[in-house]
Amino acid sequence: MTRPALVVMLGGMTGGPYERRMREALEASALDSLEVALGTGRFCEALLLADARPATPAPAGVTVEVDAGPEPFHYGRRLAAAVADHRIERLVYLGGGSGPLLAAEQFVALADGVAGDGGAPHCVTNNAFSSDFFALAPASVLARLEPAPAADNAVPRRLREALAVEVSELPRTTETQLNLDSPTDLAALALAGRAGPRLAARLEGWAFDTGPLAAAARCFTDREAEVLVAGRVGSLAWQYLERETACRVRVLAEERGMTAAGRDADGGARSLLGQLIAAVGAARFFGELLPELCHAAFIDIRPALVHLGLHGSRGDRFAADAGHVAAIEQPALRELVRAAQASPVPVVLGGHTLVAGALMLLNDWAWAEHDRALAR
Numbered sequence: 001m002t003r004p005a006l007v008v009m010l011g012g013m014t015g016g017p018y019e020r021r022m023r024e025a026l027e028a029s030a031l032d033s034l035e036v037a038l039g040t041g042r043f044c045e046a047l048l049l050a051d052a053r054p055a056t057p058a059p060a061g062v063t064v065e066v067d068a069g070p071e072p073f074h075y076g077r078r079l080a081a082a083v084a085d086h087r088i089e090r091l092v093y094l095g096g097g098s099g100p101l102l103a104a105e106q107f108v109a110l111a112d113g114v115a116g117d118g119g120a121p122h123c124v125t126n127n128a129f130s131s132d133f134f135a136l137a138p139a140s141v142l143a144r145l146e147p148a149p150a151a152d153n154a155v156p157r158r159l160r161e162a163l164a165v166e167v168s169e170l171p172r173t174t175e176t177q178l179n180l181d182s183p184t185d186l187a188a189l190a191l192a193g194r195a196g197p198r199l200a201a202r203l204e205g206w207a208f209d210t211g212p213l214a215a216a217a218r219c220f221t222d223r224e225a226e227v228l229v230a231g232r233v234g235s236l237a238w239q240y241l242e243r244e245t246a247c248r249v250r251v252l253a254e255e256r257g258m259t260a261a262g263r264d265a266d267g268g269a270r271s272l273l274g275q276l277i278a279a280v281g282a283a284r285f286f287g288e289l290l291p292e293l294c295h296a297a298f299i300d301i302r303p304a305l306v307h308l309g310l311h312g313s314r315g316d317r318f319a320a321d322a323g324h325v326a327a328i329e330q331p332a333l334r335e336l337v338r339a340a341q342a343s344p345v346p347v348v349l350g351g352h353t354l355v356a357g358a359l360m361l362l363n364d365w366a367w368a369e370h371d372r373a374l375a376r
């Protein structure tokens with residue numbers, strides 16, 4: 001039986017201090033994941049495709065290929081080229097910040113999911129509609145997607161819809177749903193104390209203001225509390241909250257699949273949260289209306305920002321997630337974040353992962369803290 005090859009892609013995170021910090025975290029996470037995966041013995045080779053050589057050595061057995069040529073990077077074409085150049089029959093693909101908590105058992109499940117002799121094309125992923133990582137056999141089917149995918153999110157969905165590839169999902173757990181796409185996700189990992197050795201070393205050197213994050217997360221264990229979760233909230237995340245938290249949950253789900261559909265890039269995303277902020281102003285929304293609805297809020301703010309026309313830089317969005325108001329250049333976004341920080345209830349802002357894997361991680365942490373307090 002041919003073992004799959006593992007391909008990890010790392011790049012595209014350049015810019016100011018917030019992007020540089022995210023790049024360091026993504027690199028550390030990628031190297032940690034490669035080490036865990038190779039430790040299973042399930043992979044015939046491991047490739048790290050990067051736009052710059054890692055600052056720290058890659059684990060033994062990893063081939064690093066640096067793309068530094070004049071041609072602009074294209075995700076789908078680069079991955080298909082790697083499959084062809086290395087004659088990969090079975091592929092396990094991972095983004096640099098995808099699955100920082102993936103353990104050996106998840107890598108084994110991915111590898112075994114595309115094992116076997118021949119048969120119909122099959123894909124295994126963490127999310128069939130907005131993927132962070134996937135396994136595929138035969139890997140050559142990627143080259144049949146036209147046009148070549150620009151990002152990984154929609155690959156499993158397009159394989160199923162365009163080429164009738166069978167797609168299955170791994171169980172949706174904290175480990176399979178946590179992806180690093182914002183400083184909020186790093187803060188959640190730092191608070192929970194869960195990360196691989198390289199990423200943990202990075203997080204220890206950075207100062208995170210985890211006070212609002214911890215205050216909001218503790219509401220999960222309070223039967224008298226109500227928590228608002230807003231943004232690209234999936235039905236399984238809602239089910240998880242109903243099943244695993246003690247609090248009451250208020251969910252505002254909107255613009256699922258926004259990135260995969262390109263509705264952020266073209267400005268077409270519409271947001272009820274964005275409409276409310278536009279109608280009454282950020283100060284009144286966060287200062288008066290929101291506290292009437294909840295005791296804490298976790299908000300994937302990206303759909304609302306698109307709706308409000310706040311197409312600021314990635315550095316601005318990261319500074320907003322981190323709560324560093326003074327570092328935000330766009331005045332309207334700066335005022336929105338200032339209003340969120342001034343709210344009488346803790347408000348956590350972030351991207352999609354905040355209302356998916358990070359939410360699950362924070363709930364795990366809150367219950368562990370709750371149980372430790374009872375045991376004292």
